[in-house]
Amino acid sequence: MNEKINQKTDRIQKIIEKYNKVVKLDIEAKRKKTKRAYGGVIRAEKGRLVEDIGKSIIQISWENISQNPDRIKILGKRFKIPIREEYIERLKNEEIRRYIQQNIDKFYYSYKPDITVFVDDKIALVMECKAYTENAMLKRVLVDFTLLKSLYPNIGFVLLQLESQLGGDYSEYTLGKFGSPSTHTLLSYFDIELHTITLLEGERKVDKPIHKKEFFKPLKRENLEKAIKVISDILKDRVEEL
Numbered sequence: 001m002n003e004k005i006n007q008k009t010d011r012i013q014k015i016i017e018k019y020n021k022v023v024k025l026d027i028e029a030k031r032k033k034t035k036r037a038y039g040g041v042i043r044a045e046k047g048r049l050v051e052d053i054g055k056s057i058i059q060i061s062w063e064n065i066s067q068n069p070d071r072i073k074i075l076g077k078r079f080k081i082p083i084r085e086e087y088i089e090r091l092k093n094e095e096i097r098r099y100i101q102q103n104i105d106k107f108y109y110s111y112k113p114d115i116t117v118f119v120d121d122k123i124a125l126v127m128e129c130k131a132y133t134e135n136a137m138l139k140r141v142l143v144d145f146t147l148l149k150s151l152y153p154n155i156g157f158v159l160l161q162l163e164s165q166l167g168g169d170y171s172e173y174t175l176g177k178f179g180s181p182s183t184h185t186l187l188s189y190f191d192i193e194l195h196t197i198t199l200l201e202g203e204r205k206v207d208k209p210i211h212k213k214e215f216f217k218p219l220k221r222e223n224l225e226k227a228i229k230v231i232s233d234i235l236k237d238r239v240e241e242l
Contacts, residue, residue, distance in 0.1 A: 012224050015056050019219040022049045023211050042211060046131035046162065053199070054115050054129045054160045057224065061231035067239065073118040081147045083107035111144050117235070124238035125156040125231075132204040133196075134165040135182050142190045149192065154241055156234040158195045160227070163204035163217075170196060171203040174226040195234065197227045 022045060055074050062072050083100065091097040100107055113126040126148060128141050138159070145157045164170035168180025176196055187194060200210070200217045208215040 011056065011060055012221055012228075015053055015224060016219050016221065018052065019049065022046075024213070024216065042209070043131065046211075047129065050129035050131060050160060050162055051114050054127050057160075057227050057231055058115070058117055058125075058127070058235075061228050061235055064228060064232040065236045065239070067119075067235075071120050073121070075116050075118065076112060076114070077116040078110055078112040079148060079151065081109040081111055081151065109147060111147060113144070113148070119235070119239060120242055122242055123152050123155050124242070125158060125234055127158040127160055130159065130161040132163040132165050133159060133161045135167075135186060138166065138183060139186055142186060142192055142194070145192050145194070146190050154238075156195065156238060157192055158197065158231070158234070160197050161199070163200050163202070163210070164198045165204040166196075167203075170198050171201060174198055174223045175230065195230055197230060199223050199227065 058072075058074055062069070083104070088097055088100055091100070114129040115127040116123060117125040117127070126145070128144075130137065133141070141159055149155070149157075166180050166183045168176065168183060169178050170176040170180065170183070174197060176198070199219055200223075201220070202217060205215075210217045
């Protein structure tokens, strides 16, 4: 048992070490080696980092609930959300309606979550990974999740972010305690049980980027442990339903 705890602790430490390396060293080093715009390099590196952290959290969470590793797959899958028949039927222009019906296979919305988790080849959880989120970005996430829920109504929905710009106390607590008025208002319009996980403390400040030495924020073990607990609970629920 102690050996298992130590292995999990070591993996959490590896996540922290990777975060430190990417944020403290890799971002600036890659920026100097490329002709790409500064902002683009930062977004790409932080985006990859959060996805890597998300995958590691999911793997540790799965082991946390003592499940067979062969049952789980962590993929980047693209989904085709089909056009709704009700929409076609209420079109007043008969020519347009007929055209859509004749070319129905082309009418879909393509959506690829950052991470899709399969258990026994069935979708269990999707995760969007962000360097930070503000409410305009959250609105897009909620729309995408709602579209996907129309196909898979019982999966878990997770937003994993390094920093929060949602307002309220999302930047004070890993899971948010009271949230924020604007975020709750948005959530009230969508039938999505969203699990929002914030890894770093302190509201995101545009003029204080964490890849700058003077504004660096540590990734704390306790925050990762809370994130692992949330994902473990979601996966446990999904396994019981499958």
